[in-house]
Amino acid sequence: MTTDFGRPRDPRIVGAVLAATVELLGETGYADLSVDAIAKKAGTSKPAIYRRWSSKAHLVHEAVFPLGEATELPDTGSLPRDVRAMVQRSAAFLTTPAARAALPGLVGEMSADPTLHVALLERFSDILSRGLGERLEAAVARGEARPDATATDLVEAVAGITFFALLTHGTALDDAWVDRTATLITRGIST
Amino acid sequence: MTTDFGRPRDPRIVGAVLAATVELLGETGYADLSVDAIAKKAGTSKPAIYRRWSSKAHLVHEAVFPLGEATELPDTGSLPRDVRAMVQRSAAFLTTPAARAALPGLVGEMSADPTLHVALLERFSDILSRGLGERLEAAVARGEARPDATATDLVEAVAGITFFALLTHGTALDDAWVDRTATLITRGIST
Amino acid sequence: MTTDFGRPRDPRIVGAVLAATVELLGETGYADLSVDAIAKKAGTSKPAIYRRWSSKAHLVHEAVFPLGEATELPDTGSLPRDVRAMVQRSAAFLTTPAARAALPGLVGEMSADPTLHVALLERFSDILSRGLGERLEAAVARGEARPDATATDLVEAVAGITFFALLTHGTALDDAWVDRTATLITRGIST
Amino acid sequence: MTTDFGRPRDPRIVGAVLAATVELLGETGYADLSVDAIAKKAGTSKPAIYRRWSSKAHLVHEAVFPLGEATELPDTGSLPRDVRAMVQRSAAFLTTPAARAALPGLVGEMSADPTLHVALLERFSDILSRGLGERLEAAVARGEARPDATATDLVEAVAGITFFALLTHGTALDDAWVDRTATLITRGIST
DNA sequence: GCTTAAACGAGACGGTACGTCACGTCTTCTA
DNA sequence: TAGAAGACGTGACGTACCGTCTCGTTTAAGC
Numbered sequence: 001m002t003t004d005f006g007r008p009r010d011p012r013i014v015g016a017v018l019a020a021t022v023e024l025l026g027e028t029g030y031a032d033l034s035v036d037a038i039a040k041k042a043g044t045s046k047p048a049i050y051r052r053w054s055s056k057a058h059l060v061h062e063a064v065f066p067l068g069e070a071t072e073l074p075d076t077g078s079l080p081r082d083v084r085a086m087v088q089r090s091a092a093f094l095t096t097p098a099a100r101a102a103l104p105g106l107v108g109e110m111s112a113d114p115t116l117h118v119a120l121l122e123r124f125s126d127i128l129s130r131g132l133g134e135r136l137e138a139a140v141a142r143g144e145a146r147p148d149a150t151a152t153d154l155v156e157a158v159a160g161i162t163f164f165a166l167l168t169h170g171t172a173l174d175d176a177w178v179d180r181t182a183t184l185i186t187r188g189i190s191t
Numbered sequence: 192m193t194t195d196f197g198r199p200r201d202p203r204i205v206g207a208v209l210a211a212t213v214e215l216l217g218e219t220g221y222a223d224l225s226v227d228a229i230a231k232k233a234g235t236s237k238p239a240i241y242r243r244w245s246s247k248a249h250l251v252h253e254a255v256f257p258l259g260e261a262t263e264l265p266d267t268g269s270l271p272r273d274v275r276a277m278v279q280r281s282a283a284f285l286t287t288p289a290a291r292a293a294l295p296g297l298v299g300e301m302s303a304d305p306t307l308h309v310a311l312l313e314r315f316s317d318i319l320s321r322g323l324g325e326r327l328e329a330a331v332a333r334g335e336a337r338p339d340a341t342a343t344d345l346v347e348a349v350a351g352i353t354f355f356a357l358l359t360h361g362t363a364l365d366d367a368w369v370d371r372t373a374t375l376i377t378r379g380i381s382t
Numbered sequence: 383m384t385t386d387f388g389r390p391r392d393p394r395i396v397g398a399v400l401a402a403t404v405e406l407l408g409e410t411g412y413a414d415l416s417v418d419a420i421a422k423k424a425g426t427s428k429p430a431i432y433r434r435w436s437s438k439a440h441l442v443h444e445a446v447f448p449l450g451e452a453t454e455l456p457d458t459g460s461l462p463r464d465v466r467a468m469v470q471r472s473a474a475f476l477t478t479p480a481a482r483a484a485l486p487g488l489v490g491e492m493s494a495d496p497t498l499h500v501a502l503l504e505r506f507s508d509i510l511s512r513g514l515g516e517r518l519e520a521a522v523a524r525g526e527a528r529p530d531a532t533a534t535d536l537v538e539a540v541a542g543i544t545f546f547a548l549l550t551h552g553t554a555l556d557d558a559w560v561d562r563t564a565t566l567i568t569r570g571i572s573t
Numbered sequence: 574m575t576t577d578f579g580r581p582r583d584p585r586i587v588g589a590v591l592a593a594t595v596e597l598l599g600e601t602g603y604a605d606l607s608v609d610a611i612a613k614k615a616g617t618s619k620p621a622i623y624r625r626w627s628s629k630a631h632l633v634h635e636a637v638f639p640l641g642e643a644t645e646l647p648d649t650g651s652l653p654r655d656v657r658a659m660v661q662r663s664a665a666f667l668t669t670p671a672a673r674a675a676l677p678g679l680v681g682e683m684s685a686d687p688t689l690h691v692a693l694l695e696r697f698s699d700i701l702s703r704g705l706g707e708r709l710e711a712a713v714a715r716g717e718a719r720p721d722a723t724a725t726d727l728v729e730a731v732a733g734i735t736f737f738a739l740l741t742h743g744t745a746l747d748d749a750w751v752d753r754t755a756t757l758i759t760r761g762i763s764t
Numbered sequence: 765g766c767t768t769a770a771a772c773g774a775g776a777c778g779g780t781a782c783g784t785c786a787c788g789t790c791t792t793c794t795a
Numbered sequence: 796t797a798g799a800a801g802a803c804g805t806g807a808c809g810t811a812c813c814g815t816c817t818c819g820t821t822t823a824a825g826c
Contacts, residue, residue: 197817230778237779428783782812784809
């Protein structure tokens with residue numbers, strides 16, 4: 001319940017802090033990322049940051065997975081192509097330097113902070129599965145997918161495999177990997 | 192590079208510390224787990240612990256994923272049954288109270304400590320994929336699996352999906368989940 | 383080089399910490415004095431202490447030999463009385479429970495920390511020899527003291543003998559001791 | 574109560590350890606002197622050291638102030654010369670590199686260890702005041718010293734002033750200092 | 765020559781304190 | 796009231812040294 005009185009918040013601070021966070025994540029990793037350092041790099045102060053985000057984890061979460069990142073997945077009219085697009089987006093999305101550095105740390109803090117847990121999963125599924133339900137239903141109607149395949153399972157498969165691959169492979173996830181993974185999942189839910 | 196000289200390490204300490212770690216993980220979670228508390232509960236001292244493990248993360252990793260946990264997966268002679276057994280083991284294994292509490296934290300520290308990264312992945316793949324290569328080749332020979340399906344892909348699918356499900360679902364992973372997931376993966380690598 | 387920005391240091395902490403230090407010194411001695419215990423007793427924290435003093439020794443030094451303890455020695459107009467007053471003060475000063483407990487330990491740390499060395503000597507000579515030079519010159523002018531007697535020698539004699547007596551005698555230094563010592567030193571620098 | 578059985582103690586160890594202690598004291602000072610380092614430098618082990626000395630302080634005490642160091646002070650037949658000899662010896666004795674490094678530390682541990690307290694004072698007075706009583710009586714008989722001057726006072730003066738000078742001056746105590754100090758003390762106890 | 769027992773080196777042990785770090789909050793002054 | 800600055804309490808970190816103990820090995824004296 002913000003009041004209309006008093007000095008308004010400096011609108012540039014949000015952007016500067018998010019940018020500084022992304023930069024520092026790329027340079028030093030999540031563990032060595034201190035709020036003091038972010039504040040310094042953003043040219044602002046710790047209280048200004050905590051006025052906007054309730055914890056370091058929430059800040060990082062928003063910096064790495066910005067709102068409005070996701071658009072509706074293009075409807076290709078074919079299940080295999082749809083799945084491939086999903087895997088593609090998932091991989092592209094998690095292999096940003098900042099995401100690579102931040103994700104494990106965020107996951108680590110999820111268990112301690114239910115708020116973050118919820119926020120992170122929502123953001124995730126928003127990005128990954130926007131409009132997925134209808135598309136899957138259509139595929140089932142076309143006879144391409146099994147009727148018992150759920151959107152949840154599909155997201156679980158795409159996100160889980162991508163995340164694990166991220167932890168395992170030192171390298172980026174190339175097109176060959178995307179192809180193989182998309183094939184596996186597509187067949188997994190096909191009739 | 193152990194010497195034969197000097198007082199030998201007290202053989203009871205390793206066990207007591209690992210047990211204390213598992214207990215405390217169940218009680219308090221990874222973030223609130225202090226080495227002092229472990230030492231106290233195990234009836235030993237912080238230096239004695241740091242003589243054996245190079246960091247808290249290494250200790251937890253060994254406590255939660257004990258060596259020799261894994262045995263060869265039973266060869267059922269059928270790919271679907273083999274995959275189901277894998278998923279079953281993977282789920283059973285990660286839903287221990289200690290594992291649930293520790294895994295996110297460990298993953299978080301992996302990025303900061305390459306040593307831990309290696310150790311964790313080795314432990315993981317040892318437990319999950321012991322003898323998997325041969326089994327997959329046999330399945331290919333029987334015409335049950337696609338020739339281009341690799342053991343790595345399989346492990347990635349099983350471990351990734353399980354891990355992600357663990358983060359997502361608050362509850363345990365029941366038989367129905369195991370069935371659905373095993374089906375998805377089996378079809379995914381089938382001919 | 384104090385800034386005018388930021389939250390100012392809580393002015394009560396310095397006093398509370400110094401008082402707690404003196405109390406604990408009386409109770410437990412220098413060796414068993416921990417910074418944690420001081421912080422607890424003073425109702426503050428270790429970092430707050432280390433913000434103000436660079437080491438335990440510096441803190442103890444300031445607690446035991448507070449600034450402003452010394453006032454100008456009363457000018458009695460007679461060398462014997464002046465010297466007796468000095469010895470008196472020196473003895474009173476070093477036989478405080480806190481001083482008895484702390485001095486040997488501080489002396490022990492002087493060799494390791496040049497900063498402390500300087501600080502301790504300055505504090506000492508400030509307390510003992512404030513205004514001593516003029517008094518000695520006057521005594522020389524009156525023919526009571528030898529012209530070659532220096533203030534340094536006088537301080538060395540008073541402080542050294544007192545300190546050594548403190549180490550040697552278990553008991554306090556009584557008036558008889560003060561008399562004997564003052565006599566020795568007075569004669570020592572007399573014509 | 575040592576038995577005659579068993580392997581006899583290696584006679585070279587005592588010497589090697591004392592020598593190593595003196596060397597290390599000169600190099601690193603008392604605070605940075607660890608028993609491990611002494612053992613290593615002496616080519617022996619910690620238990621072998623603790624078999625011979627009950628603590629680090631006792632070892633250092635014996636290393637720095639070896640028994641049999643003192644001989645009877647030469648009887649010059651004149652109080653001034655006797656006192657000068659005493660001051661001379663006291664200064665020579667405490668300005669060894671090892672003594673300079675060790676003394677403050679030892680004094681610091683005296684308060685915590687009564688055994689050491691006694692041992693140190695005995696060693697000190699043995700070295701400084703061997704045969705002093707008779708000499709002082711003779712001086713009194715000759716009318717050179719006041720009848721109420723005690724040997725204790727004399728030792729206190731010599732040792733105290735020297736010790737304090739040691740702490741204060743960075744430099745060695747030269748002949749001029751010895752002269753001035755001897756004069757002060759001699760007059761102090763003269764008729 | 766065999767036995768015995770203590771000394772030996774190496775190094776692990778419990779204990780305890782050290783000084784440092786980052787968190788998220790709070791308090792001052794200034795704009 | 797927001798902002799920068801920076802101190803606050805909390806609580807854990809990993810390290811260091813103490814003096815003791817436990818190994819397996821060596822060394823002499825006594826039988």
